[in-house]
Amino acid sequence: xxxxxTSIITIxxxxxxxxxxxTNSAWIAQQLNxxxxxxxxxxxxxxIKKDILEALEREAAVSDIVLITGGLGPTxxxxxxxTLCEYFNTRLVQDEGALRNVLHIFESRGLPMLQRxxxxxxxxxxxxxxxxxxxxxPGMWFEKEGKIYVSMPGxxxxxxxxxxxxxxxxxxxxxxxxAVLHQTLxxxxxxxxxxxxxxxxxxxxxxxxxxxxxxxxxxxxxLRLTAFGDDKVVTAAALSIQFQELKKLLADITVADQxxxxxxxxxxxxxxxxxxxGTAESCTxxxxxxxxxxxxxxxxxxxxxxxxxxxxxxxxxLGVKPETLAAHGxxxxxxxxxxxxxxxxxxxxxxxxxxxxxxxxxxxxxxxxVGTVWMAVGDNxxxxxxxxxxxxxxxxxxxxxAVFAMNELRKLILQ
Amino acid sequence: xxxxxTSIITIxxxxxxxxxxxTNSAWIAQQLNxxxxxxxxxxxxxxIKKDILEALEREAAVSDIVLITGGLGPTxxxxxxxTLCEYFNTRLVQDEGALRNVLHIFESRGLPMLQRxxxxxxxxxxxxxxxxxxxxxPGMWFEKEGKIYVSMPGxxxxxxxxxxxxxxxxxxxxxxxxAVLHQTLxxxxxxxxxxxxxxxxxxxxxxxxxxxxxxxxxxxxxLRLTAFGDDKVVTAAALSIQFQELKKLLADITVADQxxxxxxxxxxxxxxxxxxxGTAESCTxxxxxxxxxxxxxxxxxxxxxxxxxxxxxxxxxLGVKPETLAAHGxxxxxxxxxxxxxxxxxxxxxxxxxxxxxxxxxxxxxxxxVGTVWMAVGDNxxxxxxxxxxxxxxxxxxxxxAVFAMNELRKLILQ
Numbered sequence: 001x002x003x004x005x006t007s008i009i010t011i012x013x014x015x016x017x018x019x020x021x022x023t024n025s026a027w028i029a030q031q032l033n034x035x036x037x038x039x040x041x042x043x044x045x046x047x048i049k050k051d052i053l054e055a056l057e058r059e060a061a062v063s064d065i066v067l068i069t070g071g072l073g074p075t076x077x078x079x080x081x082x083t084l085c086e087y088f089n090t091r092l093v094q095d096e097g098a099l100r101n102v103l104h105i106f107e108s109r110g111l112p113m114l115q116r117x118x119x120x121x122x123x124x125x126x127x128x129x130x131x132x133x134x135x136x137x138p139g140m141w142f143e144k145e146g147k148i149y150v151s152m153p154g155x156x157x158x159x160x161x162x163x164x165x166x167x168x169x170x171x172x173x174x175x176x177x178x179a180v181l182h183q184t185l186x187x188x189x190x191x192x193x194x195x196x197x198x199x200x201x202x203x204x205x206x207x208x209x210x211x212x213x214x215x216x217x218x219x220x221x222x223l224r225l226t227a228f229g230d231d232k233v234v235t236a237a238a239l240s241i242q243f244q245e246l247k248k249l250l251a252d253i254t255v256a257d258q259x260x261x262x263x264x265x266x267x268x269x270x271x272x273x274x275x276x277x278g279t280a281e282s283c284t285x286x287x288x289x290x291x292x293x294x295x296x297x298x299x300x301x302x303x304x305x306x307x308x309x310x311x312x313x314x315x316x317x318l319g320v321k322p323e324t325l326a327a328h329g330x331x332x333x334x335x336x337x338x339x340x341x342x343x344x345x346x347x348x349x350x351x352x353x354x355x356x357x358x359x360x361x362x363x364x365x366x367x368x369x370v371g372t373v374w375m376a377v378g379d380n381x382x383x384x385x386x387x388x389x390x391x392x393x394x395x396x397x398x399x400x401x402a403v404f405a406m407n408e409l410r411k412l413i414l415q
Numbered sequence: 416x417x418x419x420x421t422s423i424i425t426i427x428x429x430x431x432x433x434x435x436x437x438t439n440s441a442w443i444a445q446q447l448n449x450x451x452x453x454x455x456x457x458x459x460x461x462x463i464k465k466d467i468l469e470a471l472e473r474e475a476a477v478s479d480i481v482l483i484t485g486g487l488g489p490t491x492x493x494x495x496x497x498t499l500c501e502y503f504n505t506r507l508v509q510d511e512g513a514l515r516n517v518l519h520i521f522e523s524r525g526l527p528m529l530q531r532x533x534x535x536x537x538x539x540x541x542x543x544x545x546x547x548x549x550x551x552x553p554g555m556w557f558e559k560e561g562k563i564y565v566s567m568p569g570x571x572x573x574x575x576x577x578x579x580x581x582x583x584x585x586x587x588x589x590x591x592x593x594a595v596l597h598q599t600l601x602x603x604x605x606x607x608x609x610x611x612x613x614x615x616x617x618x619x620x621x622x623x624x625x626x627x628x629x630x631x632x633x634x635x636x637x638l639r640l641t642a643f644g645d646d647k648v649v650t651a652a653a654l655s656i657q658f659q660e661l662k663k664l665l666a667d668i669t670v671a672d673q674x675x676x677x678x679x680x681x682x683x684x685x686x687x688x689x690x691x692x693g694t695a696e697s698c699t700x701x702x703x704x705x706x707x708x709x710x711x712x713x714x715x716x717x718x719x720x721x722x723x724x725x726x727x728x729x730x731x732x733l734g735v736k737p738e739t740l741a742a743h744g745x746x747x748x749x750x751x752x753x754x755x756x757x758x759x760x761x762x763x764x765x766x767x768x769x770x771x772x773x774x775x776x777x778x779x780x781x782x783x784x785v786g787t788v789w790m791a792v793g794d795n796x797x798x799x800x801x802x803x804x805x806x807x808x809x810x811x812x813x814x815x816x817a818v819f820a821m822n823e824l825r826k827l828i829l830q
Contacts, residue, residue, distance in 0.1 A: 014630050016454045017597070018444030019639070019674070022437055025459070029433030039431045040466065042459035044440070051455065075611040075629040114608050134806075155631070157807050182432070193529050196490040214490040215429050216570070224434070259434070279722075285708025286701025289722045293700025296776055296809055298724075304732065305722035307694075307704045313719035313762060317732075347728060361711055391549070392572050394711055 003228075004175045006032055007041040007059035011052060011071035011080055012154055015044045024069050024159055031168055036177035036232075037065070047071060052083045060147045065171065070154030072137040074116045081124065084151060088142055090126035097131050098123060098138040105136055127151075134161045141170070148174065179232040183243040184215075184259035185223045187250055188407055192216055195223070195250070202249055209235075210242055218403040220255060220262065255410070262406045263291040269413055270301035270351075277409070278347030279305040280318055280339040282330065283357040283373060287402045303347050308339070318342025331356050331368055333385050336376040344380060351413065353377050353405045357388075359397045373401050377409040384412050418643075419590045421447055422456040422474035426467060426486035426495055427569055430459045439484050439574055446583055451592035452480070462486060467498045475562045480586065485569030487552040489531045496539065499566060503557055505541035512546050513538060513553040520551055542566075549576045556585070563589065594647040598658040599630075599639045599674035602665055603822055607631055610638070610665070617664055624650075625657055633818040635670060635677065670825070677821045678706040684828055685716035685766075692824070693762030694720040695733055695754040697745065698772040698788060702817045718762050723754070733757025746771050746783055748800050751791040759795060766794050766828065768820045772803075774812040788816050792824040799827050 008028055014020040022044065029039040043059065045051040052071075059066045071080030085091055098121035106113040120136045123129050130139030135155060139162040142149040150167050152159045171177075187195065192214050196203075203212050209229055215222040225243055229235030247257055256265045270277055279288045289305035292298055306317045311330055314320040320338040328334040339354035357373025364370035371390035376383055386408055390397045423443055429435040437459065444454040458474065460466040467486075474481045486495030500506055513536035521528045535551045538544050545554030550570060554577040557564040565582050567574045586592075602610065607629050611618075618627050624644055630637040640658055644650030662672055671680045685692055694703045704720035707713055721732045726745055729735040735753040743749040754769035772788025779785035786805035791798055801823055805812045 013626075013628055013641075014639075015441075016444055016457070017448045017641075018441040018446075018454075019630060019637075021441045026430075026433040026436045029431055031433075033432045039433075040461060040463075042431070042457070044457035046455060048455075073629060073631075074608045111606065111609075114612050116611060117608050157811060191526065193489045193532050194526075196531060197529050211428075213428055214488060215434060216488075222434075224429075226428075226432075281701075284705075285713075285717075286696075286704035286720055286722060289701035289724075290699075290705045293722075293724060294810065294813070298700075302700075303725040304728035305701055305720070306732075307701060307708075307720035307722065309704075309708060309714055310718040316763075317719065317721075317761070346732070348731075395709065396572060398709070 004037045005063045006039045006065040007063040009068045010044045013046045036180045066149045068151040072153045085124045088126045090124045092122040093125045095123045095129045102136045130166045134158045179235040181227045186256040187221045187253040188255045190253045275350035277351045278349040280343035280354040281307045336374045340376040359394045375405045419452045420478045421454045421480040422478040424483045425459045428461045451595045481564045483566040487568045500539045503541045505539045507537040508540045510538045510544045517551045545581045549573045594650040596642045601671040602636045602668040603670045605668045690765040692766045693764040695758035695769040696722045751789045755791040774809045790820045
């Protein structure tokens with residue numbers, strides 16, 4: 001069976017001038033991959049008719065499916081629909097269902113409707129209209145010379161609704177899809193080169209239809225095995241054998257045997273042990289608790305955090321001693337120890353994480369340059385403190401600190 | 416003067432299966448735009464030699480500059496360098512500077528060096544080597560038939576270092592770049608269609624070299640004017656006239672007259688007034704404080720937060736009354752009022768934000784469905800409470816709540 005291939009075309013100047021980061025393509029690729037359809041090209045172009053026509057032609061020449069997002073808003077910078085009419089040699093007509101949807105949305109919001117909203121229910125006559133239950137711009141499904149084209153709005157949750165409701169099931173019945181399966185091992189504590197060295201023989205011994213990829217992610221390294229095959233069960237079995245072998249080879253550095261975040265790893269561990277956690281955050285400003293609570297069901301093990309940015313707040317909420325701050329500074333082993341003890345007392349949790357550092361770009365000194373961070377993790381009996389010297393920008397320093405601290409707590413819980 | 420055009424090619428399966436979101440392209444586009452170079456295509460392809468060769472040829476045919484990121488790691492899934500050798504008809508040779516850099520990095524980390532690390536200092540003979548001060552893979556600058564090609568590692572901070580140190584200054588001297596200028600107005604409280612209706616005459620009257628784009632972003636709407644021209648001063652003056660007019664037309668809904676986040680808007684306002692803020696967060700789990708502290712210098716106005724996920728934590732830290740929770744529930748106007756008062760008392764700030772809601776996917780009831788959120792903002796004299804009913808997924812509900820709450824406080828401060 002030959003691979004079913006997809007091109008994603010994203011339309012919009014905001015993607016080209018860097019005002020918007022393209023998250024749609026990643027989401028689409030994940031969904032298609034899960035059903036064995038391969039995204040082999042992504043192309044981003046601006047709101048320019050010539051570029052859109054050229055991209056449609058070019059991508060249809062190399063792919064079975066062309067998915068188009070963006071360029072369908074109610075305002076004047078959108079030229080996608082007229083261009084689709086030209087490409088498919090058709091004209092705009094009003095769609096009853098799309099009009100009802102627009103009317104319904106404006107009625108339920110108690111807003112008057114404008115001509116430009118009515119215009120959103122105009123669609124190329126040659127397409128199958130896909131109703132958008134999350135917004136005013138409908139999706140459009142075209143077929144031409146054996147290729148499938150779908151045009152969708154660029155707003156992520158609208159696009160996702162259209163894909164889930166219609167496009168994915170429709171593609172599933174339209175194509176006999178091959179199996180493409182992934183299994184991912186998350187590791188920590190060993191560099192990419194060293195892991196690769198250890199896996200030399202393993203990699204050389206992989207069958208041709210299974211590929212290994214190295215995906216560094218902050219302080220973690222993800223190893224992904226991908227298998228391709230005609231038969232899903234056979235492919236899954238072959239992948240499983242190799243994945244078991246990979247797990248055995250990397251048992252000492254394994255964080256998780258599925259592709260989950262460090263927040264999810266920690267959450268699963270706490271749930272399994274029936275324990276609770278809280279955080280005392282200075283330099284991360286709530287990033288750790290925000291990541292922990294990003295996970296549905298985290299209320300089972302997360303009770304709260306004290307984000308203590310100011311020294312006076314560290315003293316008042318966490319009981320850090322003014323003498324400690326005066327003698328050692330807010331970024332010190334002594335201070336994070338007292339923050340940790342304070343968090344355990346204040347939040348009444350089994351475990352806690354405390355961090356204090358200088359994330360930049362300013363605030364560094366010769367003794368404590370930008371990037372210096374102290375962290376403490378522990379419970380009422382044990383405390384582990386770690387110092388790091390990070391060398392990135394503010395955002396990345398904050399995120400690295402959060403990942404490192406959560407990983408330290410993970411290790412402590414497992415000891 | 417004709418436009419200088421760039422294509423960005425990103426190499427790596429992880430971008431095509433959706434495991435990684437492409438943030439590099441947005442960053443590169445921002446940098447190039449600021450110097451008047453236009454990114455008109457972005458293409459993502461996998462680690463496949465044929466696809467890489469094809470993309471190089473195709474993009475060089477339509478662009479002056481081809482920037483390539485990814486595919487240069489020390490592990491076996493990387494085939495970019497041999498493919499570059501084939502494309503530029505050259506061979507791999509060892510670069511002294513790159514080797515010293517690799518040696519230095521391993522020495523400073525106290526790690527032994529492997530053959531595969533040494534191999535990272537091998538480069539195509541035809542290129543100008545760009546040293547990478549943040550990692551082991553060097554950048555490579557090629558020129559061929561009047562086109563410029565630059566290959567860089569995909570790790571964001573390494574790529575950024577190479578761009579800043581060498582590529583951007585080099586492109587600046589190589590091309591006589593036109594002026595491309597943007598000015599952005601951030602608005603709140605009026606839908607895209609209604610703003611467009613109000614701007615009909617304004618838009619029709621814009622000169623052909625100035626474009627208006629509508630960029631919705633959570634509860635905010637950004638209006639971006641882009642001007643192109645040969646002379647930077649003349650172009651800036653023309654843009655400024657139109658931007659002043661736009662500001663006048665939308666004065667009643669303007670949040671900021673520059674492209675900054677709601678956290679930055681709030682920060683500037685607090686700094687200007689010399690006031691402080693803190694948060695009491697339940698459902699947002701620290702997202703609001705994390706966004707406030709993402710801004711360098713936020714310690715001037717942010718003191719801290721009580722992230723109170725558990726009811727007992729709301730009672731203990733913020734003094735929410737158990738009777739209030741029992742009678743009205745954690746997601747209620749009464750509870751967020753008490754959380755707000757508690758935050759002002761506990762954190763001793765001038766203003767505070769309190770939020771409590773059900774972000775999903777579970778936890779909803781018929782009376783309080785998923786997406787129900789109550790927020791309170793205020794100081795010791797005034798409190799404003801607002802209820803929202805959000806309809807998105809957990810992540811988006813959390814982010815919308817954070818934006819809404821920060822915007823409510825902004826409005827209260829300005830009253």
